[in-house]
Amino acid sequence: MELTLFYLSALVAIAATFMVVIQCNTVHALLYLIVSLLASGFIFYLLGAFFAAVLEVIIYAGAIIVLFVFVVMMLNLGSKTIEQEKQWLCPGIWHGPAALCAILFAELLVTLMRSGAHEAGRIVESKTLGIALFGPYLLAVETASMLLLAGLVGAYHLGRPLRSGS
Amino acid sequence: MASIPFEHALLLASVLFALGLVALLIRRNLIVMLMSVEIMLNAAGLAFIAAGSRWGQPDGQVMFLLVLTLAAAEVGVGLGLVLQIYRRYKTLDVDRLSEMQG
Numbered sequence: 001m002e003l004t005l006f007y008l009s010a011l012v013a014i015a016a017t018f019m020v021v022i023q024c025n026t027v028h029a030l031l032y033l034i035v036s037l038l039a040s041g042f043i044f045y046l047l048g049a050f051f052a053a054v055l056e057v058i059i060y061a062g063a064i065i066v067l068f069v070f071v072v073m074m075l076n077l078g079s080k081t082i083e084q085e086k087q088w089l090c091p092g093i094w095h096g097p098a099a100l101c102a103i104l105f106a107e108l109l110v111t112l113m114r115s116g117a118h119e120a121g122r123i124v125e126s127k128t129l130g131i132a133l134f135g136p137y138l139l140a141v142e143t144a145s146m147l148l149l150a151g152l153v154g155a156y157h158l159g160r161p162l163r164s165g166s
Numbered sequence: 167m168a169s170i171p172f173e174h175a176l177l178l179a180s181v182l183f184a185l186g187l188v189a190l191l192i193r194r195n196l197i198v199m200l201m202s203v204e205i206m207l208n209a210a211g212l213a214f215i216a217a218g219s220r221w222g223q224p225d226g227q228v229m230f231l232l233v234l235t236l237a238a239a240e241v242g243v244g245l246g247l248v249l250q251i252y253r254r255y256k257t258l259d260v261d262r263l264s265e266m267q268g
Contacts (some may be wrong), residue, residue, distance in 0.1 A: 010178045017182055017205055021189040026197050033201055036182075039181035040208055043178070045171060047219040047254045052211075052227045059234055064204065064241050071245045072197065122169075127223050132224040133231070140228070144235040151239030156248030 001112075005107050006046050012100050013039035026072055030065060031097040037061040038104055045111075096133040116151060175216035182209035196251065200244045207237045231264045 023029040041056035096166035132139055181214055184206030211230040218226015252258060 003170065006174075010174075013178065014181055017185045019200065020198075020205065021185055021192070026195060029198055029201060031223055035204070036205070037208065040212055043175075043212065046184055047175065047215055049215045049219060049227050049230070051198055052230045054209075055231070055234060056208075056220075059238065060204075060208065064238060067245055068197065068201065071248060072187070074249065075197075075258070109200060114252050122219050124222060124224050124227055129224040129227050130230055137228050140232060144232055147239050151242045153241040155246040158243065158250055 002046060005111065006043065008103060008109060009039045009042045012036075012103050013043065016100055017096070027069075028093060030068055030072070030095065032061060032100075033068075034061050034065055035097050035100045035104070037065070037135070038101070044105060050123075051126045051129055170219075172216060172220045175219075176213060179209045179213040179216065180243070182206075182212065185224055194260050194261070196248050197245075200241060203244075204237060204241065207240075223250055 013036050016032045016039060019032040020029045020036065023032060037056060037060045043054035043055055043062065048115045126135075183206050186202045187208060189202035189205065190199055195201065203233075211233045214226045214229040214233065216226070218224065238265060248258065251263065257263075
């Protein structure tokens with residue numbers, strides 16, 4: 001059963017990623033990318049990495065995709081916007097991502113119904129992860145925080161408006 | 167309880183990585199290229215998670231966390247660059263940004 005769930009979500013992930021590659025419209029590609037990341041999160045759950053699954057949904061499918069959506073929204077300020085809006089509102093575009101999401105949702109329901117032991121990998125608990133993070137990997141965590149600070153400052157610097165004359 | 171074969175998880179990670187690499191090579195839109203970089207980082211994280219689950223060690227998830235941090239920082243700076251490029255050149259086509267004759 002777990003193997004069926006794994007192969008099904010693997011198929012969903014590959015199909016969604018393939019659609020990201022061949023989509024011409026950036027927003028449609030973003031939709032498929034969200035589905036791909038959700039499928040990856042489900043695979044993490046099946047592998048027994050619960051904390052990583054939660055982080056995948058919150059950070060990847062949440063925060064990073066929201067950044068992409070913001071940039072797409074900021075760049076699409078033109079006369080074409082109204083036509084694009086009409087295109088977005090017409091049904092049919094979201095059928096593919098919705099179908100893939102329905103498969104993932106069905107898998108989630110199946111997993112929730114069968115309470116108890118339903119992982120197909122060795123469970124690594126969040127407690128051991130936290131002990132490892134703040135024990136032997138403490139320096140890596142500090143370096144990651146410095147990296148995030150550098151990314152913040154760099155993004156702020158790059159995102160400022162252009163001065164006239166430069 | 168049947169456990170997921172390690173090879174199949176690695177196979178899935180490599181297929182996702184290859185798809186991201188193909189997208190990076192064949193697409194010329196800067197935003198889609200950044201998205202394909204995200205796909206590749208996600209595939210690398212999947213390989214780490216699979217390895218951590220295979221041996222029951224937390225190191226795989228620690229590495230996934232670091233990859234996640236890297237992806238977040240990278241996408242912030244990358245999208246800032248995309249905004250600057252669009253302001254200066256009014257296009258996101260990387261083939262038109264060939265001033266350095268690369």
